[in-house]
Structure formats: C-alpha cells, structure tokens
Amino acid sequence: MTSPTPPTAPLTELTWTDHVTGRKGHLVIDRLVRGVSSGGLRMRPGCTLEEVAGLARGMTMKEALHYNPKGRYIPLGGAKGGIDCDPRAPEAYGVLVRYLKAMRPYIESFWTTGEDLGLTQDLVDKAAAEAGLVSSIQAVYPLLDDEDAARERLAAAFAVDVDGIGLDELVGGCGVAESVLVALDRAEVPYAGTRVALQGLGTMGGATARFLARAGLKVVAVADLQGTIANPDGLDVEALLGARDAYGSVERSALRPQDRELPGGAWLSVDADVLVPAAVSYAIDATNQEEITARWIVEAANMPVLADAEELLARRGVTVLPDVVVNSGTNAWWWWTLFGDIGADADEAFAYTRRSMRALIDQMLARAETDGTTPRAAAHAIVADRLPVLAERFGWYR
Numbered sequence: 001m002t003s004p005t006p007p008t009a010p011l012t013e014l015t016w017t018d019h020v021t022g023r024k025g026h027l028v029i030d031r032l033v034r035g036v037s038s039g040g041l042r043m044r045p046g047c048t049l050e051e052v053a054g055l056a057r058g059m060t061m062k063e064a065l066h067y068n069p070k071g072r073y074i075p076l077g078g079a080k081g082g083i084d085c086d087p088r089a090p091e092a093y094g095v096l097v098r099y100l101k102a103m104r105p106y107i108e109s110f111w112t113t114g115e116d117l118g119l120t121q122d123l124v125d126k127a128a129a130e131a132g133l134v135s136s137i138q139a140v141y142p143l144l145d146d147e148d149a150a151r152e153r154l155a156a157a158f159a160v161d162v163d164g165i166g167l168d169e170l171v172g173g174c175g176v177a178e179s180v181l182v183a184l185d186r187a188e189v190p191y192a193g194t195r196v197a198l199q200g201l202g203t204m205g206g207a208t209a210r211f212l213a214r215a216g217l218k219v220v221a222v223a224d225l226q227g228t229i230a231n232p233d234g235l236d237v238e239a240l241l242g243a244r245d246a247y248g249s250v251e252r253s254a255l256r257p258q259d260r261e262l263p264g265g266a267w268l269s270v271d272a273d274v275l276v277p278a279a280v281s282y283a284i285d286a287t288n289q290e291e292i293t294a295r296w297i298v299e300a301a302n303m304p305v306l307a308d309a310e311e312l313l314a315r316r317g318v319t320v321l322p323d324v325v326v327n328s329g330t331n332a333w334w335w336w337t338l339f340g341d342i343g344a345d346a347d348e349a350f351a352y353t354r355r356s357m358r359a360l361i362d363q364m365l366a367r368a369e370t371d372g373t374t375p376r377a378a379a380h381a382i383v384a385d386r387l388p389v390l391a392e393r394f395g396w397y398r
C-alpha cells in the first residue's frame with residue numbers, strides 16, 4: 001500500500017564501523033520509488049548520520065522535482081551514503097572498498113550511488129568493482145526496457161570529453177550556471193561583467209565556473225581547501241581548471257602575478273553579485289552571513305546555507321536559490337541518459353539540462369512570488385504536491 005503523504009522519518013538509516021580502522025560510514029535511504037533510490041556517496045572527515053539523512057531527504061526532493069509525466073525517466077526515491085574519513089588519508093581507499101562491500105546488499109537491490117564530495121566517479125567505479133559489484137547503479141537495471149542498450153549509452157556518455165573535462169563532471173555545473181543565468185534574466189541584469197565568487201573548484205564548482213565564464217560573467221574569487229584565490233578583474237578560469245589536482249585543489253604556481261591569495265573564508269566577503277558555495281555543507285551560518293554583500297547565493301553544494309542564516313539573508317534582500325533545484329542536474333542527467341530521454345552527446349545533454357533547469361527555476365520562483373515565500377519553501381511546496389502523486393502512481397516497492 002502506498003502512503004499519500006511523505007513520512008517524516010527516513011525508510012532506513014544505518015551506521016557501519018570499519019573493522020580495520022574504526023572509521024564510521026552511514027547510509028540513509030529516505031524513500032523508495034518502484035523499489036529503488038538514488039544518491040551519491042561522500043567522504044569527508046566529520047561526516048555524520050544527521051548530515052547524510054539531510055542529504056538523502058534532499059535527493060528525494062531532487063528526484064521528485066524532475067518528474068516529467070511525458071519523460072522516459074521516472075524519478076526514483078532519495079538516498080545518500082557518507083564515510084567519515086579524509087579522502088586523502090592513506091587508508092581512505094581501503095575504507096571505501098570495505099564500506100561498499102558492507103553495503104553490497106543495498107547497492108544490489110535498491111540504492112544506486114555515484115560520486116559526491118571527496119570522491120570521483122572513477123574511484124567509486126574502481127572500488128565498486130573491487131567490492132564485487134556489477135556497477136554502483138545496478139539496482140536500477142531491472143527497471144530498464146533494454147538494459148544492454150541503456151548501459152552502452154551511459155558508458156558512451158561517460159566517455160565524452162569537452163575541452164579536457166568529462167561530460168559527467170560538466171552537466172551538474174551546467175545546471176548551476178543556468179540557475180544563475182535565470183536569476184539574472186528575471187532581474188534584467190546583463191551577464192557581461194556580473195561578478196561571481198565560488199567556494200570549491202572541484203566537479204561542481206569547476207564546471208559552474210567554466211559555464212559562467214563562457215556566458216560572460218567575471219569569476220572574481222574561488223576558494224579551495226588551501227584558501228581563496230581572488231582577482232577583482234577576473235580570474236583565468238580555464239588556467240585554474242587545468243591546474244587542479246584530483247581533489248579540486250589548485251596548484252598555486254598557475255596563478256598570474258595580479259591574482260591574490262587570501263584566507264579560506266575570504267570568498268564570502270569579496271565584492272561579488274553572485275556567490276556559489278560549491279564545496280562543503282554548512283558553509284554559511286548566522287555569523288558569517290553578515291559578511292555577504294552579494295545579491296544571490298546559488299547553492300551548488302548540498303546544504304551550504306544554514307536555515308537561520310537564510311532567514312537573516314532573506315530579511316536583507318539576499319536571494320538563496322536552493323540546492324535541491326540548483327544542483328539536481330547531475331543526478332537527472334544520469335537517468336535521462338540511462339532511460340533514453342537523451343543520447344551520449346554533449347550538446348544534447350547541455351541543451352536538455354538548460355531547458356529543464358530553466359523551467360524548474362522559473363516554476364520555483366513563480367511559486368515563491370505567488371505564495372510570498374522563499375524559493376526554498378516554494379521548491380519544498382512543489383515537492384510536497386508531487387510526492388503523493390509519485391507514490392500513488394508508482395508505489396514504494398517493486
């Protein structure tokens with residue numbers, strides 16, 4: 001039997017302890033649709049079950065938001081995995097493999113996963129193979145009409161490279177950048193010269209910076225784990241992208257003489273119109289929000305703005321475009337490609353992502369205006385309307 005209203009508690013929450021290192025890992029399945037859920041796996045020191053539960057709930061929302069009754073892809077439920085370990089620690093890979101071995105029954109049956117903060121898809125794929133899995137998304141295969149063709153299409157899409165960056169690492173940022181552009185369009189602010197500062201230049205931040213720079217915006221600051229790099233006249237984004245290590249840290253020798261190195265928190269307070277937090281959760285709190293002078297905060301990261309900070313920001317006219325909509329492009333692209341809504345082609349993927357994100361952001365901002373709420377509350381209201389429809393139509397279990 002399906003429930004007409006979303007439950008407040010996640011379906012499954014579990015914590016695993018690595019018998020070798022004592023490190024903890026978590027899995028939260030927030031919800032299933034047709035027996036399957038979707039959500040990446042992150043690795044960071046200090047990762048908690050509470051954080052993973054919040055992210056899993058966010059995945060339920062991202063899936064539901066992309067429901068298109070005419071599309072081939074039918075949204076799944078939401079889930080998330082998290083491992084409390086520094087991804088650069090020497091034992092990290094072993095921990096990852098053992099975590100995936102422990103999670104095998106879930107991944108085989110109802111949790112599809114992929115890269116998130118601290119992990120790349122290549123690493124997840126390698127560790128998944130070592131853990132004896134067919135694939136990190138194998139739970140969805142029984143839902144496909146033609147599994148072989150679908151898997152070939154997704155593999156071909158993963159092999160597409162655009163100017164040195166894989167398509168899979170670009171689609172998410174394409175969606176974030178489009179969200180920024182919609183906000184500018186609605187406010188009738190020209191792209192050229194609009195200033196952007198980002199926290200994070202990894203998968204999400206890097207791709208967002210590329211798309212925004214190519215649209216004519218000026219990237220004036222980026223922060224990575226080593227600190228902030230800033231230039232009020234604009235950074236050379238492609239040079240910085242080319243100087244990243246596997247964890248999204250920029251080799252400082254690539255900086256130009258006019259680029260400045262500032263402390264880690266400086267990205268928040270630089271003179272910018274748009275802030276894109278694209279690294280850690282909880283980056284903007286009630287205290288440091290006071291330093292923000294930007295007009296928009298566009299959440300590429302998951303849960304970067306705390307609720308009390310968002311309230312204070314809203315009071316002084318700063319608009320926060322929420323993660324559940326803004327960064328939903330990567331997840332949706334996997335499924336659009338696998339289910340066959342789009343082919344293994346960069347132009348098609350970017351066009352589809354842009355169209356879908358533009359429609360979603362417009363719908364959310366229109367609802368926020370009608371309801372007199374924040375964009376986040378409007379996104380949640382859209383999800384609340386949609387979840388019962390999904391549950392009624394497709395059911396929780398296969």
Ligand SMILES: NC(=O)c1ccc[n+]([C@@H]2O[C@H](COP(=O)([O-])OP(=O)(O)OC[C@H]3O[C@@H](n4cnc5c(N)ncnc54)[C@H](O)[C@@H]3O)[C@@H](O)[C@H]2O)c1
Nearest residue numbers: 116117118200201202203204224225248278279301302330
């Ligand atoms: N990768 C995806 O497909 C995807 C999709 C949706 C949302 N997200 C979210 O986007 C965020 C970033 O994920 P990613 O995959 O781009 O990560 P990543 O590991 O590829 O890159 C992270 C970047 O953030 C920087 N960083 C890390 N900690 C920092 C800190 N304390 N201060 C400043 N910079 C710091 C790193 O140096 C790096 O540049 C996460 O919140 C993740 O959940 C990722």
